[in-house]
Amino acid sequence: MKEELEDIFQDDEYNEIVIRYEEMLKNNKTYFFDVVEFESIIDYYIDSNKANNALNAVKFASQQHPQSLNIQLKKAQVLIDKGHPDQALKIIESIEKIEISNSDVFLLKGSTLNVMGRYNEAERSFDTAIDNSYEEKIDVIHAIAQSFEQIGRYKTALKYLQEAFRLDKKNVMLLYDIGYCYEKMGQINKSIDFYKQYLDKEPFSDNAWYNLGILYNKAENYDKAIEAYEFALAITPEFSVAYFNLANAYSNKEDYHNSIINYKEYLKFDGSSSEILTYIGDSYESLKEFDLALKYYDKALTEDNLFADAYYGKANVMLDMGKQEVALSNIKKAIKINDINAEYYYLLGNIFIELGSDKKALEAYKKAYGIDPEEIDFLLSLSDSYFNLNKINSAINLLKEYLNDNSGNAMVLFRLAGCLFATGEKDKALETFEKGLKINPKNYMEIILYYPEGLENDEINTLLDKYYFDK
Numbered sequence: 001m002k003e004e005l006e007d008i009f010q011d012d013e014y015n016e017i018v019i020r021y022e023e024m025l026k027n028n029k030t031y032f033f034d035v036v037e038f039e040s041i042i043d044y045y046i047d048s049n050k051a052n053n054a055l056n057a058v059k060f061a062s063q064q065h066p067q068s069l070n071i072q073l074k075k076a077q078v079l080i081d082k083g084h085p086d087q088a089l090k091i092i093e094s095i096e097k098i099e100i101s102n103s104d105v106f107l108l109k110g111s112t113l114n115v116m117g118r119y120n121e122a123e124r125s126f127d128t129a130i131d132n133s134y135e136e137k138i139d140v141i142h143a144i145a146q147s148f149e150q151i152g153r154y155k156t157a158l159k160y161l162q163e164a165f166r167l168d169k170k171n172v173m174l175l176y177d178i179g180y181c182y183e184k185m186g187q188i189n190k191s192i193d194f195y196k197q198y199l200d201k202e203p204f205s206d207n208a209w210y211n212l213g214i215l216y217n218k219a220e221n222y223d224k225a226i227e228a229y230e231f232a233l234a235i236t237p238e239f240s241v242a243y244f245n246l247a248n249a250y251s252n253k254e255d256y257h258n259s260i261i262n263y264k265e266y267l268k269f270d271g272s273s274s275e276i277l278t279y280i281g282d283s284y285e286s287l288k289e290f291d292l293a294l295k296y297y298d299k300a301l302t303e304d305n306l307f308a309d310a311y312y313g314k315a316n317v318m319l320d321m322g323k324q325e326v327a328l329s330n331i332k333k334a335i336k337i338n339d340i341n342a343e344y345y346y347l348l349g350n351i352f353i354e355l356g357s358d359k360k361a362l363e364a365y366k367k368a369y370g371i372d373p374e375e376i377d378f379l380l381s382l383s384d385s386y387f388n389l390n391k392i393n394s395a396i397n398l399l400k401e402y403l404n405d406n407s408g409n410a411m412v413l414f415r416l417a418g419c420l421f422a423t424g425e426k427d428k429a430l431e432t433f434e435k436g437l438k439i440n441p442k443n444y445m446e447i448i449l450y451y452p453e454g455l456e457n458d459e460i461n462t463l464l465d466k467y468y469f470d471k
Contacts (some may be wrong), residue, residue, distance in 0.1 A: 021057065033061070035068050042074045051081045069095050076108060085115045103133040103140055119153065126160075138168045145177060154181040160422045172201045176208065183211070188219050195388050206235040210242050217245070222253040240269035247279070256283040274304040281313050290317050308337040312344055324354045342371035346378055349385070361385055373402075376409070379405070383415060387422075387450055395419050395450075410440035418450025422456075430459055437467035444468060 017033070021041050026030040033041070038061035045054035058075045065071050072091055079088040092109045099105045106129035113122035126144045133140040141164040148157035158181040163175045179194035181257045195212045202208065203466040213228035232239055247262035263276050270276075281296035294317055300310035311334035318327035328351050335344050351366035362385040369378040379402055386395035399416040403409065414437030420429035433447060444464060447454045454460050 008193055017041060026186055032064065035061070035065050035070055037072060038065065039070060042071075042078065045082060046077065051078055054078045056081065062400060073108060075102065076112070080112055082116055083402075085112045088112050089116070101132045103129040103136070105129075106132065107140060107143060110144065114147055114151050114153075119156070122147075123156070138164050138171060138174075142171075142174065142177070145203070147182075149181065149184075152184075154184045157181050158185070170201075174200055175201070175444075179211070183215060188215055191215055192219070204235050206232045206239055207241075209235065210239065211434070213242070213245060213249070217249055217252070220252075225249040226253075231302070238269060243269070246275070249284075251279070251283060254286070256286045259283045272299075274300040274307040274310060277303065278307065278310045278313055281310070285313060285317055288320075290321055293442060294315050306337050307343070308334040308344070311337070312341075313348065315347055319347070319351055319354065324351055327351050328355070342368045342375065342378060345371070346375075346381065349381060356423045358385065358389055362389060376411070379412070380415070383419075384449070387419065392419055392422055396423070407438055410436040411443045411446050413439070414444060414446035415450060418447040418454065421447075421451040421454070433460060434463050434467070437463055441468040 017037050017040050020031060021033065038057065042054050042057045042061065045051070045057060048376045055075075056077045058071065058078055060264065061068070061071045062075070063354045071089060072095055076088040076091040076095075079085070079091070083108060089109070089112050092105060092112060095102075096105050096109065110122040110125035110129060113119070113125060126147075129140055129144065130137065141160050145160035145164065146456070148154070148160070158178065161174055161181065165171065165178065168174065172181050175194050175396045176199040179191045179198060182188075182191035182194060192212065192215050195208055195215065199205065199208050199212065209228050211234035213225045213232065216222070216225035216228055226246060226249045229242045229249065232242045233246070236242075243262045243266040247259045247266065250256070250259035250262060260280055263280045263283070266275055267273065277296050277300035281293045281300065284290075284293035294314060297310045297317070298372040300307050300313075304310075311330045315327045315334065316332035326350075331344060331351060334341070335348065338344065345364045345368035349361040349368065352358070352361035352364055362382070365378065365382040365385050368375075370381045372378060379398070383395045383398050386392065386398065396416065396419045399412055399419065402412055403416070413432055417429045417433035417436065420426075420432060429451075433444075437444065441464075446458070
C-alpha cells in the first residue's frame with residue numbers, strides 16, 4: 001500500500017553520468033569521476049535493483065578514490081543488498097571509528113543490524129544516528145522507521161514515526177506511513193483516521209484514496225470503500241486495480257450490476273483474465289442470469305482450461321438449473337485440478353445429496369470439513385449426513401468436538417440437543433438445549449432438524465417460555 005516514489009534518475013544530469021560510465025565500460029577505457037558522481041552511479045544501480053552492477057561501480061570508485069569513506073559506505077550498502085550483511089558490518093564498524101559523529105554511518109549500521117536480526121543493537125545504533133543529526137533529524141527518524149517497516153516490525157517503526165510526527169506535525173508523509181503501520185498491525189480504525197488526516201492535506205493522492213478504500217473494505221464499510229475508490233479513479237482514471245477493488249466492493253454489498261460494470265472496465269486496462277471473467281460469471285450467477293454466467297465461465301476456460309474456479313462456477317449454475325449430472329462432471333474437473341479446496345468438496349456433497357447418493361455425500365463433506373474445520377456450513381452438512389445415515393453417535397461426537405473450541409455456538413448446541421433426544425439421552429439433551437437458549441434463543445428451531453417432536457415436548461416448551469417467549 002506504499003506510494004511509489006518517482007524515479008529520481010530521470011534527471012538529465014544523472015542520465016549523462018550513468019551513460020558516460022557505461023560508455024567507459026563498453027569501450028574498455030578509464031574515465032575520471034569524482035566521488036559525488038560515483039555515488040550517483042552506485043545509487044542508480046542500487047535503486048534499479050542491479051546489485052552486481054553497483055558492486056562493479058564500487059570497485060572502480062575505490063580504485064580512483066581509495067581514501068573515500070563515502071565510497072566505502074556505498075560498498076557496505078551494496079553488500080547488504082547482495083545478502084552479505086556481516087561483511088558490510090565490518091566495513092561500517094571500521095568507518096565508525098573515524099566518523100564518530102556521522103549520522104549516516106550509524107543509520108546504515110542500524111539497517112545492517114536489522115537485516116541480521118539484532119534488533120536491540122539496531123535501535124541503539126539508530127538512536128546514536130538521531131543524536132548526531134541536526135537539521136535533518138526528521139528525515140533520519142523517518143528513514144529509521146522505514147528500515148523497521150521493511151522487515152515487518154511495524155510496532156517499532158510506529159514508535160519512531162510518532163516521534164518524528166511530534167517534531168513535525170506538518171509532514172504529510174509521516175501521516176501516510178503511520179496509517180500504513182496501523183493497517184499492517186490490524187488496527188484498521190486508527191489507520192483510517194491517519195489516512196483521512198493525510199488526505200486533508202493531500203486530497204489528490206490517488207494511492208491514499210485507494211488505500212483508504214481497502215481499509216474501509218476490511219472494516220466492511222462498503223459504501224465508504226466505494227466512495228474512496230471512486231475518488232482514486234476521479235484523480236487517475238487509468239488506475240486499473242482501483243476498478244477491480246471497486247467491483248469487489250460492489251459485489252460485497254450485493255450490487256452485482258455495478259460489480260459487473262467495473263470488472264469489465266478493469267478488463268479494458270489489463271486485458272482478458274480467467275480470474276476476472278470468472279468473477280463476472282459469479283456476479284451474473286448471483287443475479288440468476290445463468291446463461292450469461294455460463295458464457296463468462298466458458299470464456300474464462302477458453303483463456304485457461306485449467307482454471308478450477310470456472311468449473312466450480314459452472315457446477316454451481318448447473319446444480320441451480322437442476323442439471324445434477326452436468327454439475328457433477330464440472331465439479332470433478334475442478335477437484336482434479338485443485339484437490340485441496342474445501343468449497344469444491346462441499347459442492348460435491350450437495351450434488352450427491354441431490355442425486356440421492358447419501359454415502360458419497362458423506363465422504364465429500366468429510367473432505368470439506370477435514371480441509372476447513374472452522375467453516376460452520378461444512379460441520380452442519382457433515383452432521384446432517386451422519387444423522388441421515390443413522391450414524392447418530394458420529395454426529396454427536398462431531399458436534400461435541402466442535403463445541404470444545406466453540407462453546408458459544410447456539411446453533412450447534414441446538415443440533416446436538418436434537419441428536420441427544422434421538423438417542424434417548426433426555427437429561428443431557430435438555431441441559432444442552434438450555435445452554436443454547438442462554439446464548440442465543442433465536443435459532444431454537446434447529447432442534448427440529450434432528451428431533452421433529454421437539455415442539456410437542458412439554459419440558460422444551462417450558463424452557464422456551466423461560467428464555468424466549470417471555471423476553
